[in-house]
Amino acid sequence: MIERLDQIFILLRDWLVHFLPANWQAVVATVLNVVAIIAVFPTLFALVTVMERKGLGRMQNRFGPNRVGPYGLFQPVADGIKALTKEDVVPFRADTIVHFVAPLVLVVAVFMGFSVLPMGRNMVLADMDAGLLFFFAMGASTELSVFMAGWSSRNKYSLLGAMRAVAQMISYEVPLLMSGLAVVMISGSLTLSKIVEAQNRYTFGLPHWYVFTPWGFAGLVLFSIAAMAETNRSPFDLPEGESELVAGYFTEYSGFKFALFFLGEYVGMFSIAGMGATLFLGGWSAPLAILNWVPSWIWFFGKLMIAMCLFIWIRGTMPRLRQDQLMNFAWKFVIPMTLVNLFVAALWRFVGPGWARWVVCWAILIAFYVLMGQTILRRRGLGPRSYRYAE
């Protein structure tokens, strides 16, 4: 029974497919997988927008949306209807074709990332040998659509936002990949289902998730920082800083195209959060051995939602960075830390089991963290600001 529940979606798909002739079955099964992904994540997106608006409201001591439906839960439906019925304005001098294609490219690239994510036991659309590489390649191609949108709009703000976005995404792609690389070094595989399997072991009922190792913990923190920057989330939301750039690269988009950008952004967050969960939090594996009876997909989506809550919490807390702070943070702190983390992961691998590697690895990481906080990111010249001319 529990086995059945765990595999319910697979069984459902197989049951649906078995009505068809044999040579059709494989194709239809794949289509059904894709349809499931395309149905589930936009639904989650709708849910998360409401969650975010209500959560942010509570953090600012106000009610969020509470008018549409019970507790404002149907707010995304109203938003969707609004987006659909809005006029689709294309700027007069815009590059019409590129302007039209950009949001589609974004959404397609973002959804491609899900094809390699294991969302439960046996629940992976394409179990590629180089799944991790494919995922990051797809994540990087969202930059193209962002720049297409900014360039084709023929608007200064759009272009500025797009340039900022591209600079930021390229800078943070490096730490994103390198923090993931530590996991590959330890698990010895680029296949995401193998990485999950490697973490799905228990000693004394506790899981072998990579986050519980020194390099894994540092890796997760660095990965989430880079992921936030990669998805243009606050505090790294400079590309769409409302107060200075209207809406950044999608300033000139309206109606459903705007909704598509919004969707792409959130679905991108889901995919990167799913990737973080897969790499460091054991993917679909249960947090305790005794909880193994709970269906694996519940754990995956639970971890996803916890990551989203964290994203929302951070958005409600942090102010936006300045461009130079953003770049300094990436190149002077995050990237050196990921390099140190790679070294620590190698040490962990070759020192072998025992208490010595715990002490050494933690010591190196903490020493570097403190050192870098003291030197590289130290604020120079604290004190009252002096003005040379304006007095």
Add this chain to the structure above:
Amino acid sequence: MLGEGLLKGLAETARNFAGSFVSEERLTTVQYPEERVAPIENTRDFPFLVYDGDDWHAGMRCVACQICEKECPPKCIYIEKSKDKKPDYVGKPQIYPARFDIDISVCMSCQICVEVCPFEAIKMDTQFELSTADRFGGLLLDKQQLAKSNEYYHEIHPTEAAEVDARLAEEKAKTEAKARAAAAAAAAKAGAPAPAAKAAPAVDKPAAVPKSADLAAPVPKPSENKPESPAKPDQGGAPDS
């Protein structure tokens, strides 16, 4: 320590998040259509025309002098004078507005019309739920829609209305006294012409007194300026340094 501030900030928002579910006084939002905050007394949005008594047309204070129409910065008032006359609050026959329209889609609520009106006829309302499906006709208020009773005015702006009433009563008393004096003078004129000449200046004099006071005021001014003058270089000197 690096990251300490971030954790403090996260703790603060978490406290807000949890606190907003626990303590009601954290949430200051008023759920508008169901709950309402009573407007403060100085609230104002769009003008209305005050009338005395029960009949809005007969009691309207406006005499179509068109000062407000001329002063209105966005030109949202349109007045047409009547051909005939009707008695005003003191009983004097006056012209009344045959048409008095205010386009509240144009009005910017500056209150200049209220300030220039010599007859206390136009005042600011507090009605704000004026949305309508017809954005042209629905927002162009005519004379009848604008007319609101003095009791209503007392209800929305009690202090101001009391002042206005006192002023009007004083003026009315004054005109009545004047009329009585004139009547007495006319009566006296019939009897003896000499005292009538005396009576008329007696009424005018109180008005003349403030004028002479105004004239007297500039005289001490030069002496007042003297203590101020040493301060002047300070103010002028600031931009130079």
